[in-house]
Amino acid sequence: MSERQVIPFWGPQEIELFTLMAQAIDPEERIPAAMQALAPLHGRELLDIGAGVGDRTILYARLASQVYALEPDVTALSLLRGRVRSSGATNVTILPAHVEAIPLGESAVDVAYATWSYFFGPGSEPGLREVERVLRPGGDLLVVQNYGRDDLSNVWTAREAECEQWPAWFESRGFSCTVVDTVWRFQAADEAVTVLEFLWGKQAGDAVRASGQTEFGYKVAVYHRQV
Numbered sequence: 001m002s003e004r005q006v007i008p009f010w011g012p013q014e015i016e017l018f019t020l021m022a023q024a025i026d027p028e029e030r031i032p033a034a035m036q037a038l039a040p041l042h043g044r045e046l047l048d049i050g051a052g053v054g055d056r057t058i059l060y061a062r063l064a065s066q067v068y069a070l071e072p073d074v075t076a077l078s079l080l081r082g083r084v085r086s087s088g089a090t091n092v093t094i095l096p097a098h099v100e101a102i103p104l105g106e107s108a109v110d111v112a113y114a115t116w117s118y119f120f121g122p123g124s125e126p127g128l129r130e131v132e133r134v135l136r137p138g139g140d141l142l143v144v145q146n147y148g149r150d151d152l153s154n155v156w157t158a159r160e161a162e163c164e165q166w167p168a169w170f171e172s173r174g175f176s177c178t179v180v181d182t183v184w185r186f187q188a189a190d191e192a193v194t195v196l197e198f199l200w201g202k203q204a205g206d207a208v209r210a211s212g213q214t215e216f217g218y219k220v221a222v223y224h225r226q227v
Contacts, residue, residue, distance in 0.1 A: 039140035050117020
C-alpha cells in the first residue's frame with residue numbers, strides 16, 4: 001500500500017477495511033524483524049513519521065524509550081490519541097504536524113521510521129532534510145516502501161508502480177536497500193476482493209475475484225541510512 005492514497009474520512013467502513021489489511025500484511029512479521037535488524041529501537045528515542053491511527057506506534061512504544069508520533073491528518077489524529085490512551089503507553093508524544101516542519105529541536109531523536117508514508121522519491125527532499133535535522137549524529141533513518149515486482153504489482157495502479165523507480169533515487173542519496181519477501185494473507189477470498197478493490201479499484205477486484213486467491217506475494221524495500 002502507498003499512503004499517497006489519502007483517505008478523506010476514517011469512517012467505520014475505512015477502519016474495518018484497514019483492519020483487515022493490517023491483519024493480512026506480513027503475518028510472519030518479516031518486515032519489523034528486518035527493521036529492527038537495521039535500526040534497533042531498544043532504549044532509543046524514535047520519530048514515527050506518518051503514525052496514522054497508531055497501529056505501529058503502539059508496538060514501537062514497547063521497545064523505544066520515547067516515541068514521537070508525527071501525523072498531520074486531523075481525523076487520524078483523533079483516533080491515534082484514543083488508541084494511545086487505550087494502550088496505556090506513557091512514552092508517546094503526539095505531534096500534529098507535517099514532516100516538512102517537525103516541532104522538535106535539532107538532534108532530538110536517535111531513530112526515524114517512515115513506514116509507507118511521505119517518502120516517494122523525487123519531491124520528498126524538503127522532508128528528508130527536516131528529518132536529518134532532528135536526528136542525532138550517527139542516528140538511523142529507515143524508510144519502508146513497496147518494492148513492486150510481486151503478485152500485488154499485477155493488480156495495483158500506475159501510481160503505485162512508481163515505487164519500482166525509487167531504489168535508484170534512495171541509493172543515490174546514500175541509502176542501502178534491503179528487499180523483504182513476504183505476503184498478504186487473507187482469511188477468505190471475499191476479504192481479499194473487498195480490500196484490494198477498495199485500494200486499487202474495480203479492475204483489481206475483478207482480477208482477484210477471478211483468481212480466487214487469498215495469498216499474494218509482496219516485496220517491501222527497507223531503505224536505511226545513518227546520518
